Amino acid sequence: MTKIKRLLFLCTAIIYLIPLVSCQKQDKTAADLVLLDGKVITVDSDFSIQEAVAVKENKILAAGTSSDIKKHISPKTQVIDLEQNTVLPGLIDAHAHMNSLGEELTSFNIRNCQSYEKIVEQVQKEVRTKKQGEWIIGGRWDHTQWDTKQFPVHDALSAASPHNPVYLARVDGNSALVNQKALEIAGINQDTPNPEGGVIIKKQNGEPTGVLLNRAMNLVKTHFPPETDKNWKQKILPAVDDCVRKGLTGWHEAGVSEREIRLYKELIDQNRLKMRVYAMLGEQEIPVIDQDLYSFFKNNRVENYGDHFLEVKSIKLFFDGALGSRGAAFFRDYADDPGNKGLLRITPDYIYQVCQAALKADMGVNTHCIGIRGNRLCLESYIRALKENPAPDHRFRIEHAQIVRKQDVDLFSEHQIIPSMQPTHCTSDMTFIEDRIGEKRCQYAYAWRSFLDAGLPIPCGSDFPVESNNPFYGIYAAITRQDHDRNPENGWHPEQKMNREEAVKGFTIWAAYAAFQENILGSIEKGKYADFTVIDRDILTVEPEKILNTQVLYTIVNGKIQFQSEHVSNTDIEYNKTMEYD
Numbered sequence: 001m002t003k004i005k006r007l008l009f010l011c012t013a014i015i016y017l018i019p020l021v022s023c024q025k026q027d028k029t030a031a032d033l034v035l036l037d038g039k040v041i042t043v044d045s046d047f048s049i050q051e052a053v054a055v056k057e058n059k060i061l062a063a064g065t066s067s068d069i070k071k072h073i074s075p076k077t078q079v080i081d082l083e084q085n086t087v088l089p090g091l092i093d094a095h096a097h098m099n100s101l102g103e104e105l106t107s108f109n110i111r112n113c114q115s116y117e118k119i120v121e122q123v124q125k126e127v128r129t130k131k132q133g134e135w136i137i138g139g140r141w142d143h144t145q146w147d148t149k150q151f152p153v154h155d156a157l158s159a160a161s162p163h164n165p166v167y168l169a170r171v172d173g174n175s176a177l178v179n180q181k182a183l184e185i186a187g188i189n190q191d192t193p194n195p196e197g198g199v200i201i202k203k204q205n206g207e208p209t210g211v212l213l214n215r216a217m218n219l220v221k222t223h224f225p226p227e228t229d230k231n232w233k234q235k236i237l238p239a240v241d242d243c244v245r246k247g248l249t250g251w252h253e254a255g256v257s258e259r260e261i262r263l264y265k266e267l268i269d270q271n272r273l274k275m276r277v278y279a280m281l282g283e284q285e286i287p288v289i290d291q292d293l294y295s296f297f298k299n300n301r302v303e304n305y306g307d308h309f310l311e312v313k314s315i316k317l318f319f320d321g322a323l324g325s326r327g328a329a330f331f332r333d334y335a336d337d338p339g340n341k342g343l344l345r346i347t348p349d350y351i352y353q354v355c356q357a358a359l360k361a362d363m364g365v366n367t368h369c370i371g372i373r374g375n376r377l378c379l380e381s382y383i384r385a386l387k388e389n390p391a392p393d394h395r396f397r398i399e400h401a402q403i404v405r406k407q408d409v410d411l412f413s414e415h416q417i418i419p420s421m422q423p424t425h426c427t428s429d430m431t432f433i434e435d436r437i438g439e440k441r442c443q444y445a446y447a448w449r450s451f452l453d454a455g456l457p458i459p460c461g462s463d464f465p466v467e468s469n470n471p472f473y474g475i476y477a478a479i480t481r482q483d484h485d486r487n488p489e490n491g492w493h494p495e496q497k498m499n500r501e502e503a504v505k506g507f508t509i510w511a512a513y514a515a516f517q518e519n520i521l522g523s524i525e526k527g528k529y530a531d532f533t534v535i536d537r538d539i540l541t542v543e544p545e546k547i548l549n550t551q552v553l554y555t556i557v558n559g560k561i562q563f564q565s566e567h568v569s570n571t572d573i574e575y576n577k578t579m580e581y582d
Ligand SMILES: [Zn+2]
Pocket: 095, 096, 097, 254, 463
């Protein structure tokens, strides 16, 4: 190259580079999305309130006053005027079953039946739409809502559906009613012994009543027709849509299979999963004896798949049953069922073994425990494993932690075991819990204040579809301990209420913490993912009952508006129930 040519080349290069450099400088502060003039509840360490927030790509660029944030507006920035509405960090349901919500939304549903007779009528109608021999699978019945308050017996159901096997799960998913045809297919009769961790309820003459508790349900479930991947997506996607409409940006799925992990990855690859899922590896997947648990956990651990849309960093175990079906485990008998102390589905030693392997595989353990015995024995297993494998940041959780004692709260605290709780379980169960377990054991039931005062965070969830997936019902229940008509006055055991800030933290930063995600999610701070729930009222100040009717205006996930209410725009993304999901 001659000198002149070289000079010319250099000049041209500089001319081209100048705008590139200035462009890059501008891009650094120019936001893609800005929310202005609202009340931004940041849930940062000071619980500070701001007016505006700026988003760049999928992360938060800044939160501050509207005049500060306006500096980030460029011609390409989408600007939303909040009109003094409220922005929360994206709400996270810390314990839920999207799978079952999808089933509830898309399959045979009898939740609204107020008696067994009504259910039988519904099944009779359903039979007419089915081919002979085809399964009828659905449920959500709740005998505590019927006049009889008794578990049903299958005879009427079997008469209504003699040729089609019927499987109807109870509302809490811990028991099911099946008909004679289903019992036949599963080979269950008067001689069938109870399987480990389950009960086949029998009549006085020894024949099964059709009600199966806990692990006994699997005897029938294994005969279900296999679900295709397409069917799975067809039930998950409408359920996720429903949650996004209710203001959720993420959830912790309490139990997934290897197959579901693969399918969630597929949805993320196809850019079709609208919420972030922190999935717990499910117990059904764990080989029960003489297994290489460590390799199984290590192989299924998922760290940050698709901008943290999927993570699998814990194992879900199921220890005792539920209160509604008297399966929750206690040291003493149920007050309304002498001789029954509830049941344990797995042994404390098995929990310990799972913990050992989980700690080596760098995973947490989240165990379903409801009764005092369930909670206590689980804590002891956790502590035994943690003493042998010290892990200061283990994030072990007990899911539900419903009924404990003072000394158990102390153990939670001493070993930083996280109580993962569902405020609406309290307000649903308060109607019958005193009959079940007596007044004394209710002192530390849903003991939020005791746990909080012991220095523990409480990630909050709903356990949907056992309870509604509406997070504002959860926040209301947390601060009132009342039903939607504000009963009982002052709330059930009002000394255990959360305050509003705590309830909001439960559905945001504490949920993130319980998933090892507090550095990327759970608050509105620079550098975190841009997940927001924009609502039409200030839930920190409105009267409690007004929280119940909170309207979600926008649900923003990863910087993208995934739901927008009709109240804020004419170009609404209409929720369409007939939408095709494949
Ligand atoms: Zn659950």
